[in-house]
Amino acid sequence: MKRALLALIIAGGVFAMSGCGSGDIADASQGDGTSKNHDGNGGDQEGSRDKPYAPSDVVHLENWDVSLAKTDTDATKDLESDGFNEIKAGSVAIQVRVSVTYTGKKSDDPGMDVVLEFVSSKGNTFDDSSGDGCLPEKSLQDIGNMYPKAKGEGDECVQMPKDAVKGGVWKISSLLGDKTAFVAMA
Template sequence: MPSTGTREAPLAIGESRRLSDESAWTVQLNASNPDGAAVVAAENEYLPGPVPGEAFLIGNFSVTVDADALAGQGIDLANEGAAAWAHVWFEYVAADGTSFDVTSGTMCFTNGALYNAGTLYADGTSTGDVCIAVPVDKLPGGLWRVANIQNDNVWISPE
């Protein structure tokens, strides 16, 4: 069991960890903006802002893939490719245990969204933003949670 990156001992901004020993994915939170409405508005004038009582939380993540680990799972990265956004999911878990993801609340995204980072066909890293609408009263004390389909996960402090 890892000693860091758990809910009890989350990673700090700038720290990275593989989701699990068996996982091909390593994640790192580069920056976290709990009030990203101005960023979203500046990049896309057609998106509505957050509703009253809601904030746009933006996390900039780097997600690195290990081709050898994927090969062990039967995936040929060189020929099949892998997109971070299709293999790794992001949510924000409030201190009271409620969670929010990209399908929660008002839709938000930036021009540098992680899902625009493309597919990797060799060992490499995708970097981009994840935007989640979160009730303002749920922001204090919450954590980012990043997981794969096997539910291996890493917890990261947004501060």
């Protein structure tokens, strides 16, 4: 009986967390401030996996404005040269500069709330929580707590099989938010 109850509690927690960050497509704006607003999560909408935003577009999450630079699709040598990163044989490390602005009312830490995952063209996801991460010189986790209108930058990187890079996109979400957006590498 206790095992059945424990299994039910665990399954309920997994079910509840499975919806986090997988709701509506987040709005975005171009560098000139032109808005790109969306309602829903349709595959043909800009910001979806099939039609990702451009790296320079600013994605508007619940408490964050986030933009990505062009992705370095082979940052392996740079990352291994620091002595902290060991990229697996047959894998490559990719890295992207992430710019964040806190738009909330209190304070928050982008390293704890902004979630960045790489989704390959085959649909496989790679991120630092799945053991595929690497340690950039300055990451979002190094920024610390931010207050309204504060800005920061950090690099995020992930390693994956070499054949997983082509055609992939970045998925940006907030840990406790309902909005997601997909952003192209270049």
